[in-house]
Amino acid sequence: MIKYHPSDALLQAHVAGELPLSMSIAVSAHCEMCQVCQDKVHKMNAAFAQETLEAEACTETDLCEFNFDSMLEDIMSKPTAPQEVTPDAMVEVNGEQYKLPKAFRHQLQDSWSGIGKVNRMRFDTAENKARASLLHIGAGGEIPAHTHKGQEITLLLSGDFCDEYNEYHPGDFIVMSSEHEHSPRTNSGCLCYTVVDAPLYFTKGITKLLNPIGELIY
Amino acid sequence: MEAKEQSMQAQEQKQLIMRVAQHRDRQAFGALFKLFSPKIRAFGVQRLGQQGLAMDLLQETMTTVWTKAHLFNADKGAVSTWVFTIMRNQCFDMLRKVQHNREDAFGDDIWPLFEDVESGDGMSDHKMSDKLLENMDKLPPLQRQIVQGVYLQELSQQELAERLGIPIGTVKSRLRLGLEKLRSYLEKHHD
Ligand SMILES: [Zn+2]
Numbered sequence: 001m002i003k004y005h006p007s008d009a010l011l012q013a014h015v016a017g018e019l020p021l022s023m024s025i026a027v028s029a030h031c032e033m034c035q036v037c038q039d040k041v042h043k044m045n046a047a048f049a050q051e052t053l054e055a056e057a058c059t060e061t062d063l064c065e066f067n068f069d070s071m072l073e074d075i076m077s078k079p080t081a082p083q084e085v086t087p088d089a090m091v092e093v094n095g096e097q098y099k100l101p102k103a104f105r106h107q108l109q110d111s112w113s114g115i116g117k118v119n120r121m122r123f124d125t126a127e128n129k130a131r132a133s134l135l136h137i138g139a140g141g142e143i144p145a146h147t148h149k150g151q152e153i154t155l156l157l158s159g160d161f162c163d164e165y166n167e168y169h170p171g172d173f174i175v176m177s178s179e180h181e182h183s184p185r186t187n188s189g190c191l192c193y194t195v196v197d198a199p200l201y202f203t204k205g206i207t208k209l210l211n212p213i214g215e216l217i218y
Numbered sequence: 219m220e221a222k223e224q225s226m227q228a229q230e231q232k233q234l235i236m237r238v239a240q241h242r243d244r245q246a247f248g249a250l251f252k253l254f255s256p257k258i259r260a261f262g263v264q265r266l267g268q269q270g271l272a273m274d275l276l277q278e279t280m281t282t283v284w285t286k287a288h289l290f291n292a293d294k295g296a297v298s299t300w301v302f303t304i305m306r307n308q309c310f311d312m313l314r315k316v317q318h319n320r321e322d323a324f325g326d327d328i329w330p331l332f333e334d335v336e337s338g339d340g341m342s343d344h345k346m347s348d349k350l351l352e353n354m355d356k357l358p359p360l361q362r363q364i365v366q367g368v369y370l371q372e373l374s375q376q377e378l379a380e381r382l383g384i385p386i387g388t389v390k391s392r393l394r395l396g397l398e399k400l401r402s403y404l405e406k407h408h409d
Pocket residue numbers: 002004005006030031034035036037038
C-alpha cells in the first residue's frame with residue numbers, strides 16, 4: 001500500500017509541465033505506480049487542457065491576420081507516422097533486474113558506482129542544482145546515522161526500507177527536509193530514485209518526513 | 219448550459235479528427251488548425267518567451283496532430299486533451315533546449331501519449347492485476363507459496379525467507395519465476 005503521495009499542488013505543476021526534469025521524472029514514476037494519483041492527474045490534465053485550448057474565437061488581430069497557409073501546406077505534405085513501440089526501462093544492479101516506470105526510459109546510464117552495499121547511478125539532467133540518481137542498497141544494507149539539511153525527494157521503486165520512525169513501500173513518494181538524525185536500513189534490499197537539493201518552492205506544503213538516505217553517499 | 223456547449227465543441231472536434239484520421243481530410247485539419255493555433259501560440263509565447271519559438275511549437279504540435287491523427291483514441295479522452303499533451307510535451311523538450319542547451323526528447327516518456335504501446339506485457343511488478351492472480355493455482359507449489367506470500371499476504375521477501383527457512387535469494391528467484399509463469403499464462407490466454 002502506497003502511503004506517501006505528492007501534494008495536489010505538485011501534481012498540478014507536473015500537469016502544467018512546470019517542473020524541472022528531475023522532479024518530473026519523480027512525479028511521473030510515482031503516478032505510474034499509484035492509481036490514486038494517476039486518476040487525479042488524468043482529471044487535472046483534461047481540465048488544464050480544456051482551460052488552455054478550448055478557446056473562444058481568435059481575438060488577437062496580428063494572429064488572425066497572419067498567413068498560415070504555407071505552414072498548413074508544409075504540415076499536410078507529411079505522411080502518417082507509424083505507431084511507435086516504446087522499449088521498457090530495464091536496469092540491472094547486483095545481479096537483479098528491475099523494470100522501471102516509463103519516465104526512466106532514456107535516463108539510464110551504463111555505470112553504477114558505489115561501495116559495499118550502496119550503489120548509485122547519477123542522471124545527467126543538466127540542472128544547475130538538483131541532483132538526481134537511482135540508489136540501490138543491497139539486502140541488509142544500512143546507511144550510517146546522519147543528518148540532512150537540504151530538501152530531498154525519495155521515490156521507493158522496489159524493495160523496502162525503514163528508519164526509526166517509518167516503514168516505506170514501493171511507490172511511496174517521500175519528501176524530507178528535516179535535520180533529524182536517523183539511520184535507515186533495508187531488509188531485502190531496495191531501489192530508489194532520489195532528487196537532492198530539489199528547489200524548495202516545488203515541495204512546499206508536502207508532508208515533511210524524515211530523511212532516510214544520507215548526504216554522505218551522494 | 220456551458221457544459222453542454224463544451225461537450226458540443228468536444229463532439230465537433232472528435233468528428234474533425236476522425237475525418238483527418240480516416241480520410242486525411244485537409245479541410246477538417248484546417249478547421250482544427252484554426253481552432254487550436256491561437257492558443258498553442260499563446261502558450262508558446264508564455265512558456266518560451268519568443269514569437270519564433272512559439273511558431274516552432276505550433277508547427278511541431280500540429281504536425282504531430284496531422285501525422286498521428288489515426289492513432290488518436292477517443293476512449294482515452296477529448297481531442298483537446300490529446301492536443302494539449304502533445305503540445306506540453308513538445309514545449310518541455312523545447313524549454314530544455316532553451317534553458318540547458320540540451321537536444322533531448324523526454325516529454326513523451328514523462329507524459330505518455332494515448333497511443334503508446336508497451337513493448338512488454340504492460341504489467342510491472344508493482345501492479346499485479348487480479349487477472350494475473352487468477353492463474354495462481356497453476357503454479358508449481360514452491361513458486362505459488364512465494365507469490366501468494368508476497369501478493370496476497372503482503373509479507374516482505376525477508377519475512378518469507380525467515381518463515382520458510384530459505385535464503386532471500388531463493389525467495390527472489392522463485393518469485394521472479396512465478397511471475398514470469400503467470401504472465402505467460404496470461405499471454406496464452408489472450409491469444
Ligand atoms: Zn499517489
